[in-house]
Amino acid sequence: MCFSATANFVGSGILATVGIVTLTRVRHRREPLFALLPTLFAVHQFIEGFVWLGLDGILSQKVTHNMGAAFMLYAQGLLPFLLPLSVLPFEPDNAGRRRMRPFLLIGALIALYILRALTAYPTQIFLRGNSIVYLKAATNNIIVAVFYVIATCGSLLFSKIKDMVVFGVANIVILLIVMAVKSYAFTSVWCAYAAVASIIILAYFWKSHAIRPFSYREAV
DSSP states (O other): OOSOHHHHHHHHHHHHHHHHHHHHTOOSTTSHHHHTHHHHHHHHHHHHHHHHHHHTTSSOHHHHHHHHHHHHIIIIIIHHHHHHHHHGGGSSSHHHHHHHHHHHHHHHHHHHHHHHHHHHSOOEEEEETTEEEEEOTTTSSHHHHHHHHHHHHHHHHTOSSHHHHHHHHHHHHHHHHHHHHHGGGHHHHHHHHHHHHTHHHHHHHHHTTTTOSOOOOSOO
16 A cells, blocks of 8 residues: 555455455355455555555564565465456356466466566565555566566456456556556555455445356356
């Protein structure tokens, strides 16, 4: 979050509430992973609260580094695989799920690359312009960024589920705004606003509760 540890912790509490309500609206075994995203975003923002406390001098450098590493693990290492994996089961037929598989493959490859980079290269974490900057030489480049966006947003944009497309568009718009205003703190700022956008996920589960589960016509 762009302001302080307090903003992260309060935001985390709100997102946790959104996440719990979303999980109560699950009606099919294919749905929990996607429904879990708001809760995971809540945990993610909670972790960054400790990074803020460390950068403010309240916690030790070791704790700050460990919390920063945990934040980056989810934001960069897991999310590009987790998002397409959670979207794929929602597609109501094999044709739709086949369309999702390239995004899942890209997500898996980029996640493996980033996970290796997170362990092999040092990380810089510091404050700039009321935001936290996470720098790692192997991941802060345009090629990685492009494949990351394809993996995280592509499956949403190509889904047959309208609300997932809305969620994907929202994240693309947020991405463009962040790149224009605070590209130096992209990891922190985009994740924060993507977390806020997860309210769209709750809206989808809430309004479609009466008509789900879909007629999942064919097995994955």
